[in-house]
Amino acid sequence: MPIPLLVHVTHEAGVKVGGIGAVLDGLLGARAYAEAIARSIVVGPFNSRNPAEMERLFDPKNGLKLRYAAGLGIDTLDPPLSAHFHAIEQTYDVALYYGRRPFHGVEHEILLVDVAHINQSAVSQFKYFLWATYGLDFARYAFDAEFRDFVHLAEPAYAALYHLAAGAEGPHLLLAHEWMGLPLALAALMKDPGQWRTLFYAHEVATARLLVEEHPGHDTRFYNALGLARQQGHTLDALFGDHSFYFKHALIQRAAACDGILAVGDLVVEELRFLGGYFTHKPIDLVYNGVPSQPLTLAAKTQAKTLLQTYAHTLLGFTPDFIFSHVTRFVASKGMWRDLRVLEHLDRIFARAGKSGVLFILSSSEPTGRTAGQVHAWEAQYGWPVGHRADNGDLLGQEVSFFFQALEPFNRHSRAIKAVLINQFGWSQERCGRRMPAQMTFMHLRQGTDVEFGQSIYEPFGIAQVEPLSFGALCVPSNICGCVGFASRASADLAAFPNLIVADYVTTPPNWRFHTPWDALRIDTYGRDMIELHNSRGVAETLAARLPLTAAEAQTLLDLGQQVGARMSWEVVARDYLAPALARAASAR
Numbered sequence: 001m002p003i004p005l006l007v008h009v010t011h012e013a014g015v016k017v018g019g020i021g022a023v024l025d026g027l028l029g030a031r032a033y034a035e036a037i038a039r040s041i042v043v044g045p046f047n048s049r050n051p052a053e054m055e056r057l058f059d060p061k062n063g064l065k066l067r068y069a070a071g072l073g074i075d076t077l078d079p080p081l082s083a084h085f086h087a088i089e090q091t092y093d094v095a096l097y098y099g100r101r102p103f104h105g106v107e108h109e110i111l112l113v114d115v116a117h118i119n120q121s122a123v124s125q126f127k128y129f130l131w132a133t134y135g136l137d138f139a140r141y142a143f144d145a146e147f148r149d150f151v152h153l154a155e156p157a158y159a160a161l162y163h164l165a166a167g168a169e170g171p172h173l174l175l176a177h178e179w180m181g182l183p184l185a186l187a188a189l190m191k192d193p194g195q196w197r198t199l200f201y202a203h204e205v206a207t208a209r210l211l212v213e214e215h216p217g218h219d220t221r222f223y224n225a226l227g228l229a230r231q232q233g234h235t236l237d238a239l240f241g242d243h244s245f246y247f248k249h250a251l252i253q254r255a256a257a258c259d260g261i262l263a264v265g266d267l268v269v270e271e272l273r274f275l276g277g278y279f280t281h282k283p284i285d286l287v288y289n290g291v292p293s294q295p296l297t298l299a300a301k302t303q304a305k306t307l308l309q310t311y312a313h314t315l316l317g318f319t320p321d322f323i324f325s326h327v328t329r330f331v332a333s334k335g336m337w338r339d340l341r342v343l344e345h346l347d348r349i350f351a352r353a354g355k356s357g358v359l360f361i362l363s364s365s366e367p368t369g370r371t372a373g374q375v376h377a378w379e380a381q382y383g384w385p386v387g388h389r390a391d392n393g394d395l396l397g398q399e400v401s402f403f404f405q406a407l408e409p410f411n412r413h414s415r416a417i418k419a420v421l422i423n424q425f426g427w428s429q430e431r432c433g434r435r436m437p438a439q440m441t442f443m444h445l446r447q448g449t450d451v452e453f454g455q456s457i458y459e460p461f462g463i464a465q466v467e468p469l470s471f472g473a474l475c476v477p478s479n480i481c482g483c484v485g486f487a488s489r490a491s492a493d494l495a496a497f498p499n500l501i502v503a504d505y506v507t508t509p510p511n512w513r514f515h516t517p518w519d520a521l522r523i524d525t526y527g528r529d530m531i532e533l534h535n536s537r538g539v540a541e542t543l544a545a546r547l548p549l550t551a552a553e554a555q556t557l558l559d560l561g562q563q564v565g566a567r568m569s570w571e572v573v574a575r576d577y578l579a580p581a582l583a584r585a586a587s588a589r
Contacts, residue, residue, distance in 0.1 A: 002038040003582055004169040007161060009181030013044025014064070014101075014112050015056045017367040017425065018329055019289075020177050020203060022463050026290045026570035027578065029104025033570075036579040039109070041164060043157050043184065045149050046097065046112040052371055065107075066099035084163040092156040093119040098164075111160055115152040126155045129190050130183075134254045141247035150180045154187035162191070171197045171586055176258070178203050179251040185258060197585045200255035201262040201287070204460040205271035206248035211240055213332045216525035218457040219480050223267075223506045224520035226274055232517065235276030239517050253277070260585035262287040262578075264461045265482020285581035288486040289461040290570030293470045296447060296562070298555050301472055304448030307437050312358040314435045315386050316418055322547060324359040325449040327467070329367075330398055330423070333458035335478065336361065337402075338503070340410045341532055342455070342476070343417050345540035350416035353544075359419040359453075360445065361407075362427065365397030372431050375424050379433040385422045399423055447471045450547060455503045455539075456481055469499055470565025472558030474546055476539060479504045490567035498546050499561045503539045505531055 008028075012021035027033050028040060047053050048071075057064060067076045068085055075082050077098070085096050097112040130136040130151075141147045165172055174196055176185040181200075188196040212222045229239050236243070243249040255261060256278035262285050263269045269286060272279045305323055313319045324343070328334045343359060350356060364370075370393065378384035378394055390400045403421055411418050424432055427442040446468045454465025454477045461482035466475050469487075477483055479502050484494075491497040508531065514520045548554035566572075 002036055003173055003586055005039050005041070005165055005172045006037045006582065007165075007172065007174045008040065008042045008177060009157075009174065009184045010042065010044050010177040011180050013042040013110050014046050014097075015053070015062060017056075019461075019463060023177070023203070023289055025104040026292070026463075027103075027574055028108050029106045030290075030570040030574040032572075032575035032579065034106065036574065036582065039168065041109040041111055041161065042103075043111045043113075043161065044180075045153050046114055047116070048095065048114050049116065055371060063102040063107075064099060064110075065101065066097060068096060068098040071095050081163055085160065088156055088159045091119070092122045092159075093117050094156045096156075096160060098160070109164070111157065111164070113153050113157050113160070115149055115156070118152045118156070123152055123155050126187060126190065127151065130186065133190070134186065134257065136250060136254060141250065144247055146180075147247045151183045154183040157184055158187040158191055161188075170195050173197050173199065173582060173586060175199045175201055175262075175582075176255075177201050179206060179248045182251045182255060186254065189257060197260070197588055198258040199260040199262060199582070199585050200252075200258045201264070202252075202255075202268050202272060202460070203264050204458070205268060205275070206252060207236065207243050207246060207275070208271040209333060209458045210243075210246060210249075212458040217521075217523040217528050218335075219478070220506055220508070220528040220531055221520060221523035223480055224508065224514060224523065225517040226270065228514060228520055229517040230270060230274060234517055236274045237276065239521075256282065259588035260285065260581060262581055264289055266485040267480060267482060268460045283584075285577070285584070287577040287581055288482065288568075288573055289463045290573040291463070291466050291469055291483075291486075291565050291568040292446070293562075293565040293569035293571075296471050296558065298472075298551065298558055301447055301554070301558060304444040305450070306448075307440055307444050308360070308448045311436055311440065312360075312420075315420060316358065318356060320356045320358040320417075322355065322357040322450045323448060324357055324417075324451045324453065325362065325445055325468075326359065326453040327362045327445070327464045328454070330363040330365040330402075332398065333456055334363070335455050335457045336363070337406055338455035338478075338505070338532060338536065339453045340406055340419070341536040342453070342503075342540045342543070343410070343414070343419070345537045346543060347414045347417045349540065349544045355416060357417040357450075359417065360449075361419060361421045362425070362445070363399075363421070364423040364425060365399050367425050370394075370424055372426075375431065375433055379435065384433065385420055385424075388421065388423075395423065449473050451476060451543060454478070454481060455505070457505075459483075461486075466500075466568070469568070470561045472499070472554060472561045474499060474501060474543060474557070476501045476503060476543070478502070479506060486568050487564065491564045497560065497564060499557055499564065501539060501542050501546070503535060505535055507531075 010020050066074050095114040100107045101110050127138040174185050174188050176182045185198040269284050308323045309319050388395050388403050429436045429438050449468050451474045452468045454462050459481040465477040466483045469475050488494045
């Protein structure tokens with residue numbers, strides 16, 4: 001029988017802006033999901049004071065259909081439910097938005113809560129519960145606005161869910177996507193532990209990400225240390241010290257209270273085990289992310305690539321032979337400098353062979369931070385996205401150093417390959433400027449690219465890295481990416497599968513001998529650089545050898561990508577991974 005009710009808790013409930021939004025689109029839009037889950041409610045926060053966020057929320061393309069938003073004069077609920085919602089808003093001094101929006105074409109219920117002016121005294125009992133039951137001190141982490149928002153979200157959101165779920169057969173399942181969903185999961189356990197079964201879906205282990213990103217040895221250091229530590233029985237705290245100061249670490253440890261634990265990749269399972277304590281023997285279900293899988297002809301792929309080549313010519317004045325892309329969030333873990341290291345080698349190969357290429361980097365430090373009007377103005381003023389400025393809201397955060405210290409120097413010295421930073425999500429003429437072809441959509445970027453980079457230093461799965469896989473692209477993840485494990489299961493022989501080029505920046509030279517995990521902690525910038533400079537050359541040479549030069553070669557890559565992509569689809573994930581995990585949690589006591 002289908003599970004009667006599944007609640008997803010995530011920061012991307014209202015608008016898709018990143019990885020978890022892609023997960024929700026993939027899962028909630030799958031037929032296998034609909035067969036396993038009778039009803040879904042997606043819960044999260046929204047910020048009515050952020051104009052860019054509100055613009056995206058009410059963008060017609062977002063498909064939001066509100067049934068309740070008292071502040072906007074919208075209320076089509078049955079009178080009893082409407083009265084309950086009004087009472088919740090008055091008690092907690094919050095704003096509720098309730099309605100439906102499509103996830104990959106399939107509509108589901110959404111509940112959004114604005115907690116900007118929440119009544120602190122109304123949620124004081126819940127904060128006391130967190131401390132008394134789980135030892136989680138709200139005051140210790142209250143300096144972080146995101147932490148405050150998700151703790152404040154928990155009680156009013158649960159109160160609304162209580163009335164929305166009234167009459168539904170039990171048990172009700174609540175899936176906390178990452179640490180952000182855990183306060184609401186704990187609130188459900190506080191209010192009605194007999195009715196709710198809770199699950200924690202680890203899309204990452206935030207403590208591991210912190211350790212990888214903040215040390216210049218990055219993945220090379222961390223995963224060598226983790227491997228030895230797991231072999232020798234050492235935990236993360238023993239090796240790296242107490243991390244209770246980090247609110248995400250503190251919340252993840254409280255996930256032990258949940259009835260089920262899901263992990264998005266093989267290394268995430270290892271990282272959770274590395275936390276020690278309850279996670280050492282806790283059952284953990286591996287639930288990969290999926291890969292978009294749909295039929296595509298070579299003619300359609302060629303047409304999409306032609307659009308990208310036209311756009312490149314408009315921006316740069318030449319038509320490239322090959323299109324490279326990297327669709328990602330702008331964070332250190334994505335290792336975007338590694339793209340340029342590979343392209344430095346490939347540029348010399350292309351120059352000798354008379355070939356050319358363009359890399360489109362679609363990434364932003366603030367996905368909702370720029371309006372379409374700003375982008376159009378910058379395009380007219382100084383040629384955005386080829387040119388950028390750091391004093392007007394264009395380049396933000398890490399984009400500044402990456403553009404001026406890495407991307408611009410590469411473009412000055414390269415002969416055959418150029419890179420363009422498009423720091424605005426949307427991939428349409430409306431959002432990315434008038435020089436983009438009017439018919440361009442995001443799917444043209446995914447279908448038309450020849451190569452998708454994703455050589456991350458920390459990547460629990462990496463949907464974007466393999467999103468173009470079934471469209472015949474060469475995909476270049478690093479070997480710490482969770483998608484490599486799924487691809488290995490889906491392909492009969494990963495070594496003989498030409499579409500995937502796995503970059504290894506972790507394996508150290510044979511003469512580097514480590515006997516304990518503390519030995520591996522000595523790996524620094526110099527050691528990682530040595531490995532990157534050497535191994536990126538091999539990646540470039542493999543790319544040059546596998547890039548299709550004829551229609552027949554392109555068709556072979558497309559056929560193989562379609563075959564393996566179908567085995568990594570969201571239908572497979574929903575049917576073979578998620579549904580069994582939910583069924584086990586539903587029967588938990």
